[in-house]
Amino acid sequence: MHEQRPTVVVLGSLNIDLVTHVARHPGAGETVLGRGLTVLPGGKGANQAVAAARAGARVRMVGRVGDDDGGRRYLAALDADGIDTAGVVPAPGEPTGQAHIAVDDLGENTIIVIPGANGAVTGADVDRAAGALEGAQVLLLQLETPMPAVVRAARLADRAGVRVVLNASPTAEVPPELLRLADPAVVNEHEYEALGEGARSVCVTLGARGARWGEHEAVPPAVDAVDTTGAGDCFAGTLAARLAAGDSPADALGAAVAAGARATTWSGAQGRSFDEAAEAH
Numbered sequence: 001m002h003e004q005r006p007t008v009v010v011l012g013s014l015n016i017d018l019v020t021h022v023a024r025h026p027g028a029g030e031t032v033l034g035r036g037l038t039v040l041p042g043g044k045g046a047n048q049a050v051a052a053a054r055a056g057a058r059v060r061m062v063g064r065v066g067d068d069d070g071g072r073r074y075l076a077a078l079d080a081d082g083i084d085t086a087g088v089v090p091a092p093g094e095p096t097g098q099a100h101i102a103v104d105d106l107g108e109n110t111i112i113v114i115p116g117a118n119g120a121v122t123g124a125d126v127d128r129a130a131g132a133l134e135g136a137q138v139l140l141l142q143l144e145t146p147m148p149a150v151v152r153a154a155r156l157a158d159r160a161g162v163r164v165v166l167n168a169s170p171t172a173e174v175p176p177e178l179l180r181l182a183d184p185a186v187v188n189e190h191e192y193e194a195l196g197e198g199a200r201s202v203c204v205t206l207g208a209r210g211a212r213w214g215e216h217e218a219v220p221p222a223v224d225a226v227d228t229t230g231a232g233d234c235f236a237g238t239l240a241a242r243l244a245a246g247d248s249p250a251d252a253l254g255a256a257v258a259a260g261a262r263a264t265t266w267s268g269a270q271g272r273s274f275d276e277a278a279e280a281h
Contacts, residue, residue: 006244007136008057009162010237011126011153012045013118013144014088015097016070019229019268022102025110034102040268041077042099043118044142044167047230047269051237052140053081055259057244060132062087062153063145064117064125070096071117073274087129091117097144107225107264113144113170121145123152133160137244140236141182142167147175154181163243167236168195184213186236203239203253205232210257216250220261230269235260 020034041050045063053059061083065071067090074096075085097116103109126149133139139157141150141164154164158181166182168174171191176198179185184203187195192204203213210219238259242252263271 005056005058006138006241006246007060008049008052008138008140008237008240008244009060009062009132009136009157010045010049010052010140010240011062011121011145011150012048012140012142013043013097013113013115014041014046014063014065014071014074015043015099015113015116015118015144016040016074017042017099017101017229017269019101019103022104024104025102025108038268038273040270040273041074042101042230042269043097044144044169044233046074046078047233048140048142048167048237048240049078049083050081050270051234051259051263052241052244053083055238055241055255057241058082058084060084060087060136062126062129062132064089064091064094064121066090066094066096066117067092068096077274084132087132089125091120094120101229103227103229103267107227109227109229111229115144118145121149123148125149126152126156130156133157133162136160136162138163138165138240140165140167140240142236143170143172143174147172151175151178154178157181165236165240165243167232169232186239188232205235205260211235211253211260213249213253216253218250218254218257220257223261223265225264227267228264229267231260231263233269234263
């Protein structure tokens with residue numbers, strides 16, 4: 001059956017986000033008190049998958065969760081957003097990934113990621129899920145899963161004629177082959193400095209100043225930011241969805257910048273908790 005909506009495949013991480021709020025971030029060796037603790041769905045891969053789905057794409061997710069309650073709750077949350085999770089499998093003996101996030105009174109965050117099951121993703125997992133690329137327009141990648149799996153997925157997508165969008169985050173040494181396949185590589189200003197040479201095209205996010213992709217620039221609408229967690233993921237997921245739909249780079253960039261700005265107006269990366277996702281489902 002022909003799929004009317006554009007299709008985005010996301011290979012990436014799924015984390016349980018543990019979020020607390022602080023008046024300010026601590027310095028080295030310093031302790032500060034946190035206010036509250038919220039448990040939310042996160043991880044760059046899943047965040048971007050949710051953003052792409054909410055931007056109108058049909059999304060297929062590939063990755064790993066733990067064989068634990070967190071993993072099962074996460075799959076149910078993705079299902080609530082209509083995301084195909086056939087390519088997300090449990091990793092025996094590994095917990096579902098976690099991220100410990102502190103958000104200050106200005107909405108800025110610091111994040112510590114514990115990979116867990118995300119670190120168990122292999123090229124063999126990618127090969128088993130290769131059928132997900134059939135009929136897809138875009139493969140969206142990040143760097144919270146092992147590099148061999150990311151490179152393998154990009155190669156398969158290239159052979160299948162599927163556009164590769166790489167969010168080269170967190171900062172890592174990216175193989176030249178992967179940079180050549182990505183169109184674009186999405187990075188923030190700090191990641192851009194570490195990206196190296198040879199990228200096919202680069203889209204640089206500029207925080208409150210918007211984003212730049214080649215000759216195209218976009219400025220975000222004014223918003224009252226409360227939490228920047230996941231804003232970059234919302235940008236990347238929306239960009240992938242709009243490119244999959246056939247938007248020009250300029251139009252896709254504008255839509256992605258607007259979506260990233262809106263994402264700062266809610267708490268957490270995906271804008272709802274596991275319980276809220278269960279209620280929506």
